[in-house]
Amino acid sequence: MILNNSPFKKNSNMILFIISTSLFMWSLSAGMVNIALPTMSQFLDVSVSTISWVVLAHLLFLLSFLLIFGKIGDHLGYKNIFVVGLIIFSFSSYYSGLSLNIVSLIGYRIIQGIGSAMILSVAPAIISTVFKAGKRGKAFGYISLATAGGLAFGNWFGGFLTEYFSWHYIFFIVFFMGLILLFLSIVYLPEEEVKKSKFDFDYVGAVLIISSIMLFLLAINFSNTVGWCSLAIFLLFLIAIVCSILFCLWELRTTNPLVDISILKNYYLTLSLTGAFLINLVLSGTIFIIPFFLQLVKGYSSGFAGFIIFAPTALVVVASPLAGHLSDLFGSNMVKISSTILLIASSILLMLLNPTIGILVIVTALALRALSQGIFTPVNTKTIMNQSIDESMGIVSSLMNLFRYLGLVMGVVIFQAIFQGTIAANGISNMGAFQVSAPQNVLLSGFYSSFFLATILSILIFVLAVIEIRFDPDKF
CATH class of the missing domain: 1.20.1250.20 (MFS general substrate transporter like domains)
Known part of the structure; x- marks a missing residue:
């Protein structure tokens, strides 16, 4: 208060x-x-x-x-x-x-x-x-x-x-x-x-959630070094999952939980949190892959590639405050849905990238991506925080950021794995990201697989945004 x-x-x-x-x-x-x-x-x-x-x-x-x-x-x-x-x-x-x-x-x-x-x-x-x-x-x-x-x-x-x-x-x-x-x-x-x-702090819950997150991220980080199928990685993932299950069970029975699991029964909140995770996964995964395409396939310098990626960010300057204002006036759902449509369009354009594609198409795809990010993030943040009460704003705020930053981490890991896995399937193993000696058609297959995944996930985010309308307590 x-x-x-x-x-x-x-x-x-x-x-x-x-x-x-x-x-x-x-x-x-x-x-x-x-x-x-x-x-x-x-x-x-x-x-x-x-x-x-x-x-x-x-x-x-x-x-x-x-x-x-x-x-x-x-x-x-x-x-x-x-x-x-x-x-x-x-x-x-x-x-x-x-x-x-x-x-x-x-x-x-x-x-x-x-x-x-x-x-x-x-x-x-x-x-x-x-x-x-x-x-x-x-x-x-x-x-x-x-x-x-x-x-x-x-x-x-x-x-x-x-x-x-x-x-x-x-x-x-x-x-x-x-x-x-x-x-x-x-x-x-x-x-x-x-x-x-x-203040009866939930020490058991804190230890379990810290152990779960750390073991999970360590497993992801070392998987590319020792291999996804190694026993060590399997055990790290297994222990992380066990800690997560124990955390949920403990939070349901303790009198003063670190996280009130019952708040996830609010389907509107849960869908918004899932959307935050998925869109950050797509945004971080695509921005991780795009520089490789610009330098390995298009042959741009790192400086010019960085400028191409940086320039569309200016659209966020316009989109973010405007999207937040429009959501205050007309409600969040339709504004959020429009942002997911932009993300789908951006992902489809990225799927079409090839050595002869013009820079205008690349910039357009990145501009649509920036607009989607600028519109979705503030509106989704508002919908999540509006579902919290005064006594739980801190924990809802933390949950939102946890989902968001986990998405950022997972995006890099998953898209990197898809890209390198596709290349390995074409007979090139242990390839470093900047080894330009790889055949261009093999590189393109890796990029296509990555951006195809981005398109599928973007459609899923759109579907979730549409479903949210049904559970919106304000019925905008």
Whole structure:
């Protein structure tokens, strides 16, 4: 509950600015780190597989702690979790920049992942607390814009800093941004009444969900190294599944669960969460594959390929706030359905890519993809958060981000497996992604299989969006 002495009513725009800029900072950091990985690998004298843990370790702890901090935020207050998250995220970024060996860098990135979980778990809940249901769509539109813009800008800005200064500066920039946002958050974010009742934290549930997510992601990460059919990978997946089942059974019987499983009986919420998972899977999978096509088949330089991918992101600037505003006026369902149609069209165009295809078709496919992302994300976020009550906004916010980021991870893994599996089926094994010696027709078969999967999943997302209309409590 917001306290009466809070200035939030007069500063709702400032609160939106703080939350949006914080998520921009987070995605900016992610984009800059990704583009700097090759340089980090050379500086620290480690292999590509080793340097990948700079990203993986952060992601492991981010996903593992999302639900936990969402639950804690519901009890101790969203501002408290958000502010502490900014402190941890900012200072761990500073010490990451000071790191001179891979062990310390990964260690500080783990700590930063915990800070990320604190920020991301309660950010949508703060927006839902400050903005009424009729104005949330537009607010989430700006948040979606900030997140997408930060990631896109991070790839360019991170490359600039790495090339002309040093990779260390990508962490220092984030540190100073974090300090400014920390000051603004302390001053402007609304104070909340901390519940005085005893906080009986679900430690068993926390251990089970952390174990499940970590084992699952570790199994996915190592599967490409040791093989999907190896005993070790099988056991990791098996234990992860067992932990997930035990988690669900425990949550159903404990008196103070980490996640109230019964909220998933709200089919509208469950369908929206599933849609968030699937669309992020498609978006991350396709954007992982597209650069390979542009460089291996079309022969574009990495710089030009990056520009082609970056340019359509500008459409998100228009689409996200507009989609949120339209959903406030006319309801979410039809706006969301229109975005899935755009995604289907984009996936079909990507299936048609070949060596002679013109750049206009490529840009059109990417533009449709950007529009779909810009429309779907804020509207779906609004529909999910509108299904939560004041006491559960933190946990619903965390569930949404858990589904979203799991989709991002799974997209890369699944599309990579489809691409490489198709190539292997054509008689080329152990092929690195950038081995241009592979026959072009073999590469094209891998791209076609990947984009065919994207089309099937896009149609499934459309079907889910249509089904949602039946369960919409507002019947827009």
